[in-house]
Amino acid sequence: MMKEDYDIFGDVMVFDTTYRTNKYNLICAPFVGINHHWKNVMFGCAFLSDEKVESFQWLFEVFKKSMGGKCPVSFFTYQDQAISNAIEKVFPETRHRLCLWHLHQNAVNYKLENHPWFNRLYGLKEKWCTALSKDLFSAGILSSQRSESSNHAIGFSAKKNTSLTDFFGIFKEMLKNWRNKEQKDEFQCSRSIPESALPLTGMLKHASEVYTLTLFRDFEAEFLKSISSSSTLILVEDRMMVYNVSSHDNDGLSHRVIFDCLSNLITCSCKKFEECGFLCYHCLRVLHINSIVSIPESYIKKRWTKFAKSEIWDKFNSTVGRSEKFRDCIPWR
Ligand SMILES: [Zn+2]
Structure with a gap:
């Protein structure tokens, strides 16, 4: 199941080695991801x-090999030179990012202007500054208000005198809880149509049909902002249209949207789609102006939809089907 979850949600991974919760003082290192309901999934634990560096390198190589060679797009860790070096060696194409919540914990003292740690941190700004890493998918983990709560959810309830076998029991129990939660979320998504203060028509209706409830709420918030934003067409060249879109209620910042009206391809300078995997209100505004009533297919990321795990369901159904057929052949039934 961890391998299957990694195949679907392994684009973003959080690695945390801050747990030393067992009596052999071994470092517990879970690999955690985010599922389509924005909840934690476990990819592995070491x-x-x-x-x-050699230990981390060995671990990452074993992890990569056991996961069929797939590498994450964004890999979040706390600030550690050995981890950083190992990632560069094993996942050279992966964007290494630093977890802001760990940085916040280290930055509780003041008078940091000439502090060597603070200066070193500034040198690593590409790894933690959200504004500098919008070009690659990270599930919006740093810019989302959910990142704080997801951090706390990874904690194991193990103590310093916990043995490895006890830990395994705790680990299994936690996984069971996470997977039960996912099943409940899946059930709820399959059963209900989300409620909305806005009429469920056009793009919003489409979003309610494809996205999980959590993602629908994110999309709905962008959709609402798109209604109150204003746009100016500044250039038309063949099939390309360039707009400036700005909101009145926020900081008044305007963003540049380029729309290809033949292919329905759309890009925005805010790069929300690239970073978070769903369209920003700037793009939604422009699509609306151009009478596009459903979300263009290329902007629906399957990992955020109700169908994120459809391949696993198919596999499961075919296995169940086989075993049922097999059962029918058993003479003593
Ligand atoms: Zn935008």
């Missing part, structure tokens, strides 16, 4: 006896 124990390390030290934090050397």
Whole structure:
């Protein structure tokens, strides 16, 4: 199941080695991802006896091999040179990002202007500054208000005197809870149409049909902002239209949207789609002006939809089908 979850949701991964919760003082290192309901999924968990580059390199290589060679797009860790070096070696194409919540914890002292840690941190700004990493998918993990709560949810309820076998029990229990939650979310999504203060027509209706409830709420918020924003057409060249879109209620910042009216391809300078995987209100505004009533297919990321796990369902159904057929052949039934 972890491998299957990684195949679907392994584009973003969080790796945390801050747990030393067992009596052998081994470092517990879980690999955690985010599912289509914006909840945690476990990709794997390791124990390390030290934090050397070679150890992390070995671990990442084993992890990569067991996951069929797939590499994450964005990989979040806390600030550690050994982890950073190991990622560069094993996942050279992956964007290494630093978890802001760990940085916040380290930055609680003041008078940091000449502090070596703070200066080193500034040198690494590409790894933590949200404004500098909008070009690659990260599920919006740093810019979302959910990142804080997801951090706390990874915590294991193990203590310093927990043995490895006890830990395995705790780990299994936690996984069971996470998977039960996912099943409940799946059930709710399959059963209900989301309620909205806005009429469920056009693009919003389409969003309610494809997205999970959590993502529908995100989309709805963008849709609402698109209604109150204003746009100016500044250039038309063949099939390309260029707009400036700005909102009145926020900071008044305007963004540049380029729309190809033949292919329905659309890009925005805010790069929300690239970073978070759903369209921003700037794009929604322009699509609306151009009478587009459904979300163009290329802007629906399957990992955020109700059908994110459809391939697993198909596989499961075919296995169940086979075993049922097999059962029918058993003479003593
Ligand atoms: Zn935008």
